[in-house]
Amino acid sequence: MTQPTVLDRAFSPLQQALDLRAYRQQLLAANIANADTPGYKATDLQFSKALQAAVSGQPGGLPLLNDQAGQMQGTAAAQPAAGFVGYQQGNTERLDGNTVDMNREQMAFSKNSIGYEADLGFLTQRIKTLASAITG
Numbered sequence: 001m002t003q004p005t006v007l008d009r010a011f012s013p014l015q016q017a018l019d020l021r022a023y024r025q026q027l028l029a030a031n032i033a034n035a036d037t038p039g040y041k042a043t044d045l046q047f048s049k050a051l052q053a054a055v056s057g058q059p060g061g062l063p064l065l066n067d068q069a070g071q072m073q074g075t076a077a078a079q080p081a082a083g084f085v086g087y088q089q090g091n092t093e094r095l096d097g098n099t100v101d102m103n104r105e106q107m108a109f110s111k112n113s114i115g116y117e118a119d120l121g122f123l124t125q126r127i128k129t130l131a132s133a134i135t136g
Contacts, residue, residue: 010130014123016054020047021116023081028109031100038096042088044108050084 024045034040091099 007130010126011123013055014119014126017051017119018116018123020045020050020054020081021112021119024112025109025116027085028105028112031105032102032109035098035100035102035105038098040098040100042091042100042105043085044088045081046084046086047112050081053084054081 024047027043027045031040031042031044088099088101088104091101091104093099
């Protein structure tokens with residue numbers, strides 16, 4: 001395993017925050033898209049726990065199910081934050097079994113978008129600062 005470079009250490013936390021916010025945006029968009037789907041249960045990402053685990057290097061992925069002796073062990077690398085996704089608590093279940101609260105989803109979607117833009121702004125500023133230090 002290679003050692004992280006100075007640039008990796010400078011950009012990694014912001015990259016991880018952007019990746020998690022993008023993943024959360026997908027979950028929230030799926031909730032909004034399924035607002036009228038009978039039986040759909042609204043999900044969300046525990047963002048602060050997922051970010052803390054990502055920054056500290058803790059695994060957060062779901063373990064892969066191995067039902068044969070020859071299968072490899074590992075975690076689902078496609079989305080390491082999947083272990084921090086769960087059903088939303090406190091939403092009222094409608095008669096059709098759907099738990100999507102559109103007001104909550106739209107608010108969370110907007111708030112997450114603002115957080116994404118802020119993180120992107122921090123990343124842009126950090127790049128500008130490093131570029132200025134390099135060029136003098």
